[in-house]
Amino acid sequence: MDTGLGTWNEPDGTTSKEVKTNPISVPGGHSENWEELHMADASPMTDTSTDDTDDRNHRLEGAQLVVRGASDSSDRSKEKTSDHKALRRLAQNREAARKSRLRKKAYVQQLESSRLKLTQLEQELQRARQQGVFISSSGDQSLQNGGNDAVAFDAEYARWLEEHSRQINELRSAVNSHVGDMELRIIVDNAMTQFDEIYRLKGNAAKADVFHILSGMWKTPAERCFIWIGGFRSSELLKLLVGQLEPLTDQQLVSICNLQQSSQQAEDALSQGMGALQQSLAETLANGTPGSSESSGNVANYMGQMAMAMGKIGTLEGFLKQADSLRQQTMQQMHRILTTRQSARALLAIDDYFLKLRALSSLWLARPRE
Template identity: 60%
Template sequence: MVYASPGTDASTDPDIDKNIRMTLRRLAQNREAARKSRLRKKAYVQQLEDSRMKLTQLEQELQRARQQGIIISTSGDQQRSTSENEALAFNMEYMRWLEEHNKQINELRSAVHTHAGDDDLQSIVSSVMAHHEEIFRIKGLAAKADALHVLSATWRTPLERCFLWLGGFRPSDLLKLLADQLEPLTEQQLASIYNQQQSSQQAEETLSQGMEIIQDSLAKTVASQLGRAGSSSPSNAADHTAAALGKIGDMESLLQQADDLRMQSLQKMQRVLTTRQSARALLLVSDYFSRLRALNSLWIARPQQ
């Protein structure tokens, strides 16, 4: 017969209890993580349902607006009414996008402050990035319908418009903001962001020059018809008008290239930064534009002398 000594029992019991406690703790942590995951999934499903309902309402309002535009329009005004309806639809779509964006940013901020795991944080970061891609897609469709409306950026506040470039932010400004405000960054990360900033500035300069060429050509086309109302033939006048409209249409291509550059800057930023740095970077960008909107509201509400 083999006997276990009392000393052996006394030395192994605490180890067994410790293992049990650790197992129970892991099980409790797993249950808590599963509970939070279910809550996030439930909130996400509800968010999708709310967005679907809002989108349905938007489509119904847009359909009514289009019907009213067709009813009240003459053949000469129908194109203008359609363009106005498309502009109205984009403005409403942007407001819907901004509302959803604010929800995602609040979720991201909460995850950063509560030190969520990298997997959960990456999931939220990916959702925010995909949401940015969505607004660029929507803007592209709006630019095809009315490039001038997208360039004017009337859906943004007046203060935001003071800082816009080709219907949006300058990628180089965004990269400079991150280099100045996002800490700590390694020397390699700073060098990569600096190189991206220089590359973005060169691309911005090229697109700006392209817009200047279009504007100069458009101005010359318009000026060429001054004082020739009685001397130009109807066909020549029609040709010049078509040429002028074509040059306005050329702006659509520049708008698309500018938005592509913006999206590429966000994507390159994400590749350079860690998951947590990417989360903080997205919060910085969102807070920057939120403060501009808040300042605009304060300006409007200021006491008048």
Template identity: 75%
Template sequence: MADASPMTESSSDADTEEKNLRFHNSQIQILASDGSDKSRDQKTLRRLAQNREAARKSRLRKKAYVQQLESSRMKLTQLEQELQRARQQGIFISSSGDQAQSTGGNGALAFDVEYARWLEEHNRRINELRGAVNSHAGDGELRIIVEGILVHYEDIFRIKGEAAKTDVFHILSGMWKTPAERCFLWLGGFRSSELLKLLISKLEPLTEQQVLAINNLQQTSQEAEDALSQGMDSLQQSLADTLAGSLGPSSSSGNVANYMGQMAMAMGKLGTLEGFIRQADNLRQQTLQQMHRILTTRQSARALLAISDYFSRLRALSSLWLARPRE
């Protein structure tokens, strides 16, 4: 019994020491595990923070983009409203909205904007027609495109008529066209008879009936153009005589009254200029319609392409002339 006690005590101490060692090791493992978890947590927190920052910047960029789109939409709406007012009232308001210019100048500027848009749309339609012709599209498809272009021509005649009410001299001068086009200008546009001459050689082969009809149309157009030209000459002579009658000293009250009366007469005669432009455009419109009735669908398509190419070359000639080297 006495010998057994020391052995038991020694065994108990060894067990205790082993337990303490295991506990110590477990604590080390726990601490190591805590350190690893903390490291992982810090990485996760950093990654989450980076994701939040990236999301915040993405929201800011999206918000700025939406605001930019909204601003552009509002500006476009404003421009469309201003242009609509210009069409209705014959005035043009600047995009900044700061101030309006005089009615005549604004009317001319509004027409120039309208004409530029019309020409852009016209070129798009002509390119569509050219593609259809080159791809040998059917007559049904060609007819739709051709009739659409003829209707589009009616738009420019209507726009010119409205612009003439505001600034008839701007339409007559042709300042909305290129210099080479102005060289051939007649009463604010092209001469129908001259255009028909150009087309005859481009539309061969033509039947005898078609040749006869086109020649008659050309002669009729020439006669109408001559009548309008004579009317313009008479108007210019009458205006010159009226203005000459108001010349002289204006010191007396009688001369002042005579001057005012003569100027009132001149103003009344100028009012007929709008009618001349309207008649000239009616002649151009009727010529295009009659040409379409005489020709087949494919011939009408070729005719419209030839007319467009002619005026495109005039515009190109103007650009070359303005860019020519000067000594």
């Protein structure tokens, strides 16, 4: 049977078969060759391929949309993250600015406080200079301690003086406004109690440096002209007050005169005791055999002299205490003799007197010099 396959010989002697194309019978009486049939069969495949391509395109577009959506979402997420970071930075900046303002405010307050302290120290130093207080710059520790004790007392006295001035102003305002006797008595009693404070301060300072208190170096130069054993003479002060407290009753006048006389007698006794102490101290220091200090006998004599002199100087503190006690008792007795309003006027008069002395000192130190 003819299968349509032919044979031929290859140059190398092998046998090959030839394929022949025969017509194919198709129902309906039409016949097509294999190529036509192949082309006809290929047409549906082309349509299918087109559909597949469209599907792939649709899928690609969908994927692109998904990617684009994901990208947009990522961009929005980045924007949100960026906005969050920006807000956080702004909050941090505001907090840093707030802390900076607080630090600046605290620094300004500290500067103001330091300025006030410096001003106060300058004022105290100026007072010390006006009163002739000089601190030793030598290496002697004992001298340095004495100077420090003196400056400490001067500062305490300056504070006492400020408080005393405040109470006197309150008293003057009460007198001028004619307050009731009960209220005025309270103010007067407070002012009298404040005088007791200065005596306590002087007593403590005398234990450290009695010479500083006795010399009156804590007072102004004009006040030092009238100083007596570290303070004022009570008898002289009573003389000044009698003329300013009129009208006084006969009994009050007699009582004040008796108080003045007793104060004068006590002052004279203390002055005699101070004079005797000074003479005894001078004789103690003057006694001794002049000669070489290297001699053992002279050294012993010198040490004995210094020991006796130190013992005598120790009694100076006792004289100062007696003088302050006399001043304190005189003020208290005067307060008992006078009425409340008279006592108020007496305290104002005493303060005016010492205020004028301090003003005189300031004017004298500030006078023009040629």
